[in-house]
Amino acid sequence: MGEAARHLMDLPDDRTLGQIERTAVEIARLAGAEIVTALGGMLAVKYKSDVARKEGDELAYRDPVSEVDHRVEVLLRARIAERFPQHDIIGEEINDRPGDRPYAEFVWAVDPVDGTANFINGFPLFAASIGVLYRGRPVVGAVWCATSHALRAGVYHGHVGGDLHFDEVPTDLKVNPGVQRRLAGDPGGGKNFGFLWDTRKTGSAAIECAFVAAGLLRVSRFEAPNVWDVAGGLALVRAADLDVRTIEKGEWRPLEVFSGPDGDIRRWRQPLIIGDAPAVAELAAALPPKPEK
Numbered sequence: 408m409g410e411a412a413r414h415l416m417d418l419p420d421d422r423t424l425g426q427i428e429r430t431a432v433e434i435a436r437l438a439g440a441e442i443v444t445a446l447g448g449m450l451a452v453k454y455k456s457d458v459a460r461k462e463g464d465e466l467a468y469r470d471p472v473s474e475v476d477h478r479v480e481v482l483l484r485a486r487i488a489e490r491f492p493q494h495d496i497i498g499e500e501i502n503d504r505p506g507d508r509p510y511a512e513f514v515w516a517v518d519p520v521d522g523t524a525n526f527i528n529g530f531p532l533f534a535a536s537i538g539v540l541y542r543g544r545p546v547v548g549a550v551w552c553a554t555s556h557a558l559r560a561g562v563y564h565g566h567v568g569g570d571l572h573f574d575e576v577p578t579d580l581k582v583n584p585g586v587q588r589r590l591a592g593d594p595g596g597g598k599n600f601g602f603l604w605d606t607r608k609t610g611s612a613a614i615e616c617a618f619v620a621a622g623l624l625r626v627s628r629f630e631a632p633n634v635w636d637v638a639g640g641l642a643l644v645r646a647a648d649l650d651v652r653t654i655e656k657g658e659w660r661p662l663e664v665f666s667g668p669d670g671d672i673r674r675w676r677q678p679l680i681i682g683d684a685p686a687v688a689e690l691a692a693a694l695p696p697k698p699e700k
Contacts, residue, residue: 518635555573629679642661
């Protein structure tokens with residue numbers, strides 16, 4: 408993205424975004440180190456619903472949260488507040504908005520452990536997601552992933568107008584032309600709508616965003632993620648020059664700005680499709696928005 412385009416979109420300059428990206432990478436690594444240290448231990452686990460719901464003859468426990476989720480978010484918040492005291496912070500586990508600044512230009516959206524159900528079971532598909540919004544636009548992302556295209560843990564990172572990186576190395580994976588059926592992320596794990604791809608359910612929105620950005624998944628869809636689930640990943644997708652669509656006014660349209668009810672970004676929850684332009688267009692056509700009531 409050139410300076411003229413950046414000016415038209417009213418975005419910060421590349422130097423500012425680069426400084427923020429470096430901090431985002433640093434705290435994503437901090438989160439990853441904490442997660443790795445805790446992995447395999449006897450974690451204290453709770454479920455966000457106090458009473459398990461009865462489903463048939465079995466108790467169904469949903470939305471687990473571990474002691475690590477809260478501890479890591481506390482660390483991330485402290486580091487962000489130290490470096491950028493005027494910035495707002497939205498996190499999954501803590502409702503506090505530092506300094507009562509819900510309308511700050513810069514908002515950090517952090518998910519300390521995305522894919523907690525995978526994490527507490529030792530299934531190595533989980534992430535720590537750091538996203539930075541400027542006036543609601545995802546502009547910087549750093550996502551620590553438990554695994555990657557390099558078959559090791561590391562941080563995918565980038566900012567709008569820059570390049571996608573993995574641990575400071577530019578990422579430009581080449582798609583093997585001999586692969587006729589690529590992969591797509593799907594929350595149901597099995598809907599391919601007859602298209603030439605196989606679907607996967609990873610259990611982590613942040614992982615799927617990073618994998619789409621890196622080219623491991625061609626396309627992915629999400630039914631109603633929270634802003635902290637995808638803010639960092641969407642910045643990576645934008646850095647990779649891929650498409651992001653959501654439903655607005657009864658149509659699939661490009662997502663430009665996170666805007667929740669009454670202007671509260673924390674309350675944003677919308678369907679998303681991300682990936683290369685042809686695949687996103689095909690999937691959007693196969694998923695017509697439901698009529699508004």
